[in-house]
Amino acid sequence: MEQIKLAIIATKGSLDWAYPPFILASTAAALGYETQIFFTFYGLQLLKKKLALEVTPLGNPGMPMPMGMDKWFPVLGMTLPGMQGMMTSMMKKKMQSKGVASVEELRELCQEAEVKLIACQMTVDLFDMETSEFIDDVEYAGAAAFFEFAGESDICLYI
Amino acid sequence: MADFDQELDASGLNCPLPILRAKKTLNAMASGQILHIVATDPGSVKDFDAFAKQTGNELMESKEDGGKFHFLIKKS
Secondary structure, three states: OOOOEEEEEEOOOOHHHHHHHHHHHHHHHHOOOEEEEEEOHHHHHHHEOOOOOOOOOOOOOOOOOHHHHHHHOOHHHHHOOOHHHHHHHHHHHHHHHOOOOOHHHHHHHHHHOOOEEEEEHHHHHHOOOOHHHEOOOOEEEOHHHHHHHHOOOOEEEEO | OOOOOEEEEEOOOOOOHHHHHHHHHHHOOOOOOEEEEEEOOOOHHHHHHHHHHHHOOEEEEEEEEOOEEEEEEEOO
């Protein structure tokens, strides 16, 4: 049986959106797929050694709020200082209590399973990001390199 | 439940951890050996079925008992 290939583009840099690429990539690797994730724009935050990912209810009416907070706080209330930090810590606690892995753990599992992690060189330059802040296994490349793998992939996801 | 060589307690863990832990445990086992997995994630029932189909490891048994899910997987 030929090895299935999965190509993922990760474009988002918030705590909630860090999950889909790492969950899918680590699971695919466990199923024996050859897997690559191409991190671009805000997705590059997911490659930092020290992750400082947050979640925000702003602009996200689909986010379930604890204790009916959405009834008590109008949208403007969510812009108050400290609100994002509070939502982030509540989300992390919730995930822990439900046995959901941390982003760090899922990322490590991806690395162990030899998921290829590729950072978009253009974004690194655009935002003047320090590559020393990224984890060690990262490769740096551009769109053509992504297509070389994605063109042969069986599944290609934009997240 | 039939005999098994190794046991993995994935109780309390949520998707995709039961699958990832099972895969890791199977990696260290020999061909033909049987892994018994205990999980509480209801999604793991379909997931272990799909895992077995795609990896070629045989899902010998899948059952619920006392609110927990039990799986027997024979390493290919």
